[in-house]
Amino acid sequence: MLTINNLHAELEEEGKQILKGVDLVVEPGKVHAIMGPNGSGKSTLSYILAGRDGYAVTEGSATLDGVDLLEMAPEERAAAGLFLAFQYPVEIPGVGNMTFLRTALNAQRKAQGQEELSAGDFLKFVREKAKTLKIDAEMLKRPVNVGFSGGEKKRNEILQMQVLEPKMCILDETDSGLDVDAMKLVAEGVNGLRDGKRSFLVITHYQRLLDHIQPDVVHIMANGRIIRTGGPELALEVENNGYADLLAEAN
Amino acid sequence: MSSVKEIEVREGVDRETVEKVAALSGKYKHGWETEIETEYAPKGLNTDIVRLISEKNGEPAWMTEWRLQAFARWQTMTEPKWAMVNYPEIDFQDQYYYARPKSMMQKPKSLDEVDPKLLATYAKLGIPLKEQMILAGVDGAEDMPSEGRKVAVDAVFDSVSVGTTFKEELKKAGVIFCAISEAIREYPDLVKKYLGSVVPVTDNYYATLNSAVFSDGSFVYIPPGVRCPMELSTYFRINAENTGQFERTLIIADKGSFVSYLEGCTAPKRDQAQLHAAVVEIVIEEDAEVKYSTVQNWYPGDENGKGGIYNFVTKRADCRGDRAKVMWTQVETGSAVTWKYPSCILRGEASQGEFYSIAITNNMQQADTGTKMVHLGANTRSRIVSKGISAGQAQNTYRGLVSMHPKAKNSRNYTQCDSLLIGDKCGAHTVPYIEVKNNSSRVEHEATTSKVDDDQMFYCLSRGIGEEEAVALIVNGFCKEVLQALPMEFAMEAQQLVAISLEGSVG
Numbered sequence: 001m002l003t004i005n006n007l008h009a010e011l012e013e014e015g016k017q018i019l020k021g022v023d024l025v026v027e028p029g030k031v032h033a034i035m036g037p038n039g040s041g042k043s044t045l046s047y048i049l050a051g052r053d054g055y056a057v058t059e060g061s062a063t064l065d066g067v068d069l070l071e072m073a074p075e076e077r078a079a080a081g082l083f084l085a086f087q088y089p090v091e092i093p094g095v096g097n098m099t100f101l102r103t104a105l106n107a108q109r110k111a112q113g114q115e116e117l118s119a120g121d122f123l124k125f126v127r128e129k130a131k132t133l134k135i136d137a138e139m140l141k142r143p144v145n146v147g148f149s150g151g152e153k154k155r156n157e158i159l160q161m162q163v164l165e166p167k168m169c170i171l172d173e174t175d176s177g178l179d180v181d182a183m184k185l186v187a188e189g190v191n192g193l194r195d196g197k198r199s200f201l202v203i204t205h206y207q208r209l210l211d212h213i214q215p216d217v218v219h220i221m222a223n224g225r226i227i228r229t230g231g232p233e234l235a236l237e238v239e240n241n242g243y244a245d246l247l248a249e250a251n
Numbered sequence: 252m253s254s255v256k257e258i259e260v261r262e263g264v265d266r267e268t269v270e271k272v273a274a275l276s277g278k279y280k281h282g283w284e285t286e287i288e289t290e291y292a293p294k295g296l297n298t299d300i301v302r303l304i305s306e307k308n309g310e311p312a313w314m315t316e317w318r319l320q321a322f323a324r325w326q327t328m329t330e331p332k333w334a335m336v337n338y339p340e341i342d343f344q345d346q347y348y349y350a351r352p353k354s355m356m357q358k359p360k361s362l363d364e365v366d367p368k369l370l371a372t373y374a375k376l377g378i379p380l381k382e383q384m385i386l387a388g389v390d391g392a393e394d395m396p397s398e399g400r401k402v403a404v405d406a407v408f409d410s411v412s413v414g415t416t417f418k419e420e421l422k423k424a425g426v427i428f429c430a431i432s433e434a435i436r437e438y439p440d441l442v443k444k445y446l447g448s449v450v451p452v453t454d455n456y457y458a459t460l461n462s463a464v465f466s467d468g469s470f471v472y473i474p475p476g477v478r479c480p481m482e483l484s485t486y487f488r489i490n491a492e493n494t495g496q497f498e499r500t501l502i503i504a505d506k507g508s509f510v511s512y513l514e515g516c517t518a519p520k521r522d523q524a525q526l527h528a529a530v531v532e533i534v535i536e537e538d539a540e541v542k543y544s545t546v547q548n549w550y551p552g553d554e555n556g557k558g559g560i561y562n563f564v565t566k567r568a569d570c571r572g573d574r575a576k577v578m579w580t581q582v583e584t585g586s587a588v589t590w591k592y593p594s595c596i597l598r599g600e601a602s603q604g605e606f607y608s609i610a611i612t613n614n615m616q617q618a619d620t621g622t623k624m625v626h627l628g629a630n631t632r633s634r635i636v637s638k639g640i641s642a643g644q645a646q647n648t649y650r651g652l653v654s655m656h657p658k659a660k661n662s663r664n665y666t667q668c669d670s671l672l673i674g675d676k677c678g679a680h681t682v683p684y685i686e687v688k689n690n691s692s693r694v695e696h697e698a699t700t701s702k703v704d705d706d707q708m709f710y711c712l713s714r715g716i717g718e719e720e721a722v723a724l725i726v727n728g729f730c731k732e733v734l735q736a737l738p739m740e741f742a743m744e745a746q747q748l749v750a751i752s753l754e755g756s757v758g
Contacts (some may be wrong), residue, residue: 050713053705078715090710094728103724104714111715143728160714 001199002026002049002168007060009048018044020224021060026168031200033210035235036221037243042203043087045221046172050084051077064168078104079111083166085157087173092144097156100144101126101163108164129162133189151182158189169193170201175209187212207239220246292349298322301463304349308432308466311439321452321462328456334619335648335680336588338561341526346495348464417481424480426510427472431499434470441472445503449532449569449596457528457590458565461497465530468498473508473539482738484513487529495526502532504539506572511542513741524552524587528563537572537599542580544737546745549585551752554643556615559587566593570602570631578605579622580736582745584752587616592650594623597631597659604633607736609745611726611752612645612677621651621682626659626692635666638730640749641677642756648680655692662692670700671729673722673756723750 002025009019018041026032036042048055049062051074062069069077092100106116117125130140133155145153154174161169171190175183190200190213202213210218210232218234219226222243227250228234238246292303301322305315330341421428427438435442452462469485487498504510527549535541543566552559562585568577579593595604606622624633633653641647653664670679681698703725711721726749727734734742 050709052709052713074709074712075715075717078713084713086710086713090706092707092710092725092728094731095724100711100714100724103720104711104716107717107720108715164714 001028001030001065002201003061003063004045004049005061007045007048007062008058009044009055010058012054012056017058018055018224019048022221022224022226024219024226026199026201028199029194029196030216031194031202031213032217032219033202033204033215033235034219034221034226035204035207035238037247038205040221041224042221043172046084046170046201046203049077049170050074050082075107076111078164078166079108081167083161083164083169085154085161085169085171085174087176089145089148089153089157091146093146095144096141097144098123098126098140101160104160105163126159126163129159132192133159133162133185135159150177151179151185154178154182154186155189158186162189162193165193167197168199168201170203172203173205174202175204175206183209184212207235210235222247222250225250290350291347294347295344296322296346296348296464300348304464304466307349308435310432310435313439313443314435317447317452318463321459322464324453325456325459325463328459330456334590334650335646335682336590336617336619338524338588338617341561343460346526348495348497349466421480425474425477426479427470428483429470431465431468431470431501434501438470438472441503442470442501445532445534446499446501447532449534449567450530450565455565457563458530461499461528461530461565464495465497465499468500468529469502470500471502471510471512473504473510475506475508475536477505477508479508479510482511482513484515486515495528497527498529500529500531501534502541502543503534504536504541504575506536507538508536509540511738512544513738514543514545515548515744524559524561526561526563527586529565531564531566531593533566533568533577535568535570535572535575535577535602538574539572540576540578541568542578542738543568543593544741545579545581545583546737546741546748547581547583547585547589548748550587551585551614551616552587554614556587559616560585562586562589562591564589564591566591567596568594568604569596570599570604570628573599573601573628575599575602576605577603578607578736580607580733581609581620582733582737582741582748583608583610583618583620584748586618589616589618589620591620592622592652594625595633596625596627597633597662598627599631600628601630601632602628603631605736606633606635606637607733608635608637609640609730609733609749610638610647610649611640611749612642612647613752613756614643614645616643616645618646619648619650621649623652624654624664625652626655626662626664629658629660629662631659631662633662633664635664635668636732636736637666637668638733639668639670639679640673640726640729640753641670641679642673642753644676646678646680648682650682650684652684653686653694653696654684655687655689655694657688660689660691662689664692664694666694666696668696668698669729670698671726672700672702673726673753719750719754722753722756726750726753 004022004024007019007022010017022045034042049069057070064080064082067080102122109116135155145156148156174186202215215232218230218232220228228246292300298319301318302315305318450458452459471483473479502512533541549560549562570577577595583589593606597604604624610618610620612618622635635651637649639647639649649668653666655662668681672679679700683696685694687694703722707725708721711724727746730749734745737745
């Protein structure tokens with residue numbers, strides 16, 4: 001599914017190197033987690049995969065099902081099946097949540113050569129998904145993320161993911177700022193999308209999200225590299241001992 | 252639940268916008284020119300031309316005299332220079348002041364006799380077939396069945412009103428809707444009483460020029476207690492080359508009446524700039540209400556600022572009676588230079604004025620636009636919501652006056668003035684003038700300036716929405732409050748315009 005090979009990247013303006021050779025393969029249907037201390041380059045990795053401006057890839061590659069991601073515009077990556085759930089979802093005043101969802105879905109369908117969904121079909125489709133995430137009609141009408149609580153914003157990200165049905169989902173610290181109940185809702189939303197084919201890359205600081213979204217593989221990232229890869233037990237190790245030992249070991 | 256339906260409608264509208272925009276692919280949509288045989292008066296401006304225009308319209312002597320006085324006054328005036336716009340000196344002698352399609356000279360008997368090019372023009376303007384026939388002056392067209400919802404249309408082609416639809420039906424309700432040239436002949440008492448009573452002949456350079464040379468325009472009279480049975484609409488089209496368009500609109504809403512009036516404007520693409528100096532006067536009596544909506548899409552000139560319309564317009568509403576109400580809504584996307592301040596004189600007690608504006612400037616366009624809220628009566632209310640959007644190298648200025656006079660006790664104004672910048676070569680300016688001469692009134696002014704920020708763009712892109720669609724989405728969101736104030740059909744047109752006029756502004 002997602003293959004990252006020796007990826008090096010730096011901040012375009014400052015020339016500061018952030019990724020220093022990331023290797024990662026996420027197989028179809030698998031959930032991989034990336035954990036690591038602040039500043040390790042986790043979020044940068046997700047931005048570079050989604051195509052955000054401001055970063056320069058200096059070496060290495062990233063492909064989705066064999067297609068070069070780094071050559072594509074962000075909207076093309078989305079149409080190819082990549083989705084990034086933002087750590088800080090962005091507010092767009094005046095644009096209704098439904099309008100946004102529908103514009104996004106139809107843009108992707110068009111790019112994929114599919115018919116656009118009619119207003120009626122779309123409404124039915126979204127309502128169903130919204131219900132399981134406890135998103136009511138009022139919240140669908142409100143402008144995108146404007147005045148949403150932290151939990152509402154994250155649920156809204158998951159709703160977008162459910163509506164757009166990507167094949168590769170990246171969740172960037174989706175658990176930050178969530179209380180236990182909200183985290184459960186979000187995790188249920190993600191788990192509902194696990195169908196044996198769709199893949200996930202879950203970026204998080206803490207083990208607690210991984211109690212709800214069980215990963216197949218856990219990676220520890222530090223200083224722009226993946227320094228350890230293991231099973232779910234690796235996350236527990238971090239939880240109990242912190243990153244200090246792992247970091248010392250890597251050095 | 253009603254909210255369900257609401258979502259469906261809104262969704263449909265937004266979707267349609269995007270589809271239309273995609274289909275139109277970035278060109279000025281109304282840039283075509285119709286090759287119609289046109290009758291011109293000689294170039295230049297002098298008393299003979301003023302007399303000629305008056306004569307062509309079959310005007311009575313008092314009207315000719317009115318024009319001549321205006322012309323004499325104009326000759327003593329100088330062009331105002333205070334607006335934040337730059338343009339080359341206008342040579343007023345190098346313009347035509349009167350042009351009309353030749354086919355209007357005799358009334359055709361059927362569509363076959365109508366200049367097909369004129370009909371094609373109406374079709375391109377999106378006017379329905381039946382209205383096209385009526386506008387072309389086809390006998391009997393009024394009695395034909397019509398499609399869809401009724402909107403009475405008056406079309407002004409270059410200097411003359413070429414026809415008005417639904418006249419008979421409106422007449423039954425007592426509403427007069429006709430060309431102002433016709434009103435001067437048929438309803439001289441009404442015209443004499445109200446013409447120049449809101450925008451005096453001496454008001455300003457362009458209004459005075461208009462008073463001297465206006466060739467046509469629309470006239471509306473709504474009698475006491477009548478709610479106008481349909482929306483009234485005027486399409487202004489400048490077709491002829493080197494021709495100034497000077498239309499004059501006079502709307503009178505008598506006691507307790509209501510009317511919603513729409514105005515649309517387009518012009519062909521030309522290398523040479525063209526002058527448009529209109530005057531709109533609205534008189535609103537006790538308990539009456541007027542909604543005036545404009546979608547102004549004159550040709551803006553090319554990316555390098557060549558050509559385009561100079562739009563110098565004076566629009567004013569006078570709330571004469573108590574509890575009179577006026578609402579201006581404007582979407583300004585066209586013109587090379589815009590100089591326009593639709594104003595409200597709140598004379599009657601508890602009268603209300605509202606001004607909702609979207610002004611979009613791209614490439615080399617310049618707009619200096621806003622409103623004046625003059626509170627004269629007690630307990631008067633006004634509300635201003637202005638959304639300015641600049642892209643390319645455009646300059647966009649909001650200029651607004653809120654004036655509370657000594658007798659305007661307990662009056663209120665709320666002004667919200669938001670600017671949005673796209674790119675780093677454009678400018679947005681806000682120039683509020685506030686005068687309060689009593690101590691019981693309240694004036695609030697809020698202003699914001701923002702950029703279409705990278706985070707918003709990336710968020711949209713990462714969801715699969717392309718750049719131009721993303722900008723259109725964000726800007727339409729920014730303008731939402733104003734778009735909602737427009738009648739439905741206009742709101743759709745306006746959304747498309749917002750998207751089209753900003754194409755090429757990113758990337």
